[in-house]
Amino acid sequence: MAWNFSKEQSIYTQIVEHIKISIISGEYKLGEKIPSVRELAVTAAVNPNTMQKALQELEKMNLVFTQRTSGRFITEDKAMVDKLKEDFAKKQIIDFYKKMKSIGLTKNEIINFVEKTFGEMN
Amino acid sequence: MSEYILECGNLIKNYGNKKVLKGINLSFAKGKIIGLLGPNGSGKTTFIKIAAGLLKQTGGEIKIDNKKIGIETKAIVSYLPERTYLENSMRVVDTIKFFKDFYSDFDEVKALNMLQKLNINISDSLKTMSKGTKEKVQLILVMSRNAKIYFLDEPIAGVDPAARDYIINTIINNYNENSTIVISTHLISDIENILDEVVFIKNGEITLHKNVDEIREENGKSIDSLFREVFKC
Structure with missing residues (x-):
């Protein structure tokens, strides 16, 4: 199912919000591996570059981190x-x-x- | 090496006295998905046909991968026409052979995989298929090339919403950061979330070329709403 986006805000900030809520709600567990940029882009039906930008933003906020060889993970900081x-x-x-x-x-x-x-x- | 895959300067196309492209200046960066948006008759298809090497411009310059349009650019341009050029009597397997013969960058395995996922029997002929299925087959063929730039002319026009979702998924799935995808359409709301940049074309002139998120941030509205405003009849 494509994610719902409002018209007024940039897609990328809305993706950041969406993933943030998934973390808060526990849909994504602490330390859980998250799908690849492309998989997430397909699920959300958005541009992969936009998804990449959103994930980098979440990384800057320390909510996700990258392990060079194995992908991206949700923070372990409860x-x-x-x-x-x-x-x-x-x-x-x-x-x-x-x-x-x-x-x-x-x-x-x-x-x-x-x-x-x-x-x-x- | 240029960071642009396509560059054109003062590109002009006239059909007799009718001026269709009135001196277009455009640069498309590598690795972007770009929407070419304009109402019917604005020059979208003409522009794409020139880039794909099917039409010759009346004036100005256009280069793809720093080369003038010709055999070399055709080898790196994958083009989905507005109307199919595949013979209705062809079977899917014939179209695959056709693409394999024509394009050295065609990935047959990739095409077969995508067709299989859709449960399309490759020995079926195109004339037995619905419009939506035919569109999907053609998109699969075009996206199975490892081209540097893809031109998709109205890929979602006239198909049902489920087929539209499939087409959009296929575009996202096959996009890679080394290739650029140009999608022309007037069905903007369906497609705007997958675009990096949009180009508005109006009466043969470019009126806007900008990053999608910037447009949303600056105007507080979607591309679809902006389009409706700019092109209000």
Whole structure:
């Protein structure tokens, strides 16, 4: 299945995000070998050069590393992935808070709403 | 050695009084997938036919791998025409033989593998095949050459979405960093994610030649949206 890309952002930043989320979610395990650039390009249905650029960016962020003979791997640094997960969650919450605030809800009202909605979901 | 596989300067083509290419300047880098995008009648096919050596320009220069268009460039150019040139009565196996005879860079094993994956029987004749299957066979033949530059003229026009996906996959799978692929199309949204660069061609003139991610970053919109704006009727 081709990955979904939004129109507004560059493909390469969206690939970086996509793989980052796969790491945070545990879809890619720590230290796991990732498919080759071409395989990933085919899966995502994107240009191999773009995929290569995205992986190099992830390498710069130390989220993946290359072993010269055997390919690319996900980082083994659990603390870093945990931190990434926290940052990601934080960002989602801030975005959510901004939206709620824009329709006039206070912090306490939002928290009550969240709890009420979670209650209804269970 | 030049970093460009194709260079043309002030390339002009007239059909009688009709000016089809009005002095095109273009350079294509090696190892890129380039979209040649323009509405019908903008000059895409004419440009490709000149590069493939099927038409002669009226004026200006065009070089591939630093050579003027001729026998030497035809040996390194793999061309998928808009309409098939294969005889309907041919069997797939005949088309393979045809390519083997014509092109020393044709990789028969590669072609047979791809055909097998699609469950295409090589003793079937082309006339028994659907339009989509015929397109796939022809693309397989063209992509099985180890050429330096590929010109695919409207490779996804008129086939169903599944066949389109297959064609796009085949292009990604066979691309390598030593070759350049030029894809002409007006079906941009299907193909824009696999492009490095796009060239917009309008009434025989180049109006834009740029990296795809740069366009998205600078304009905050996809190539498809930009195209619709630029070529609005």
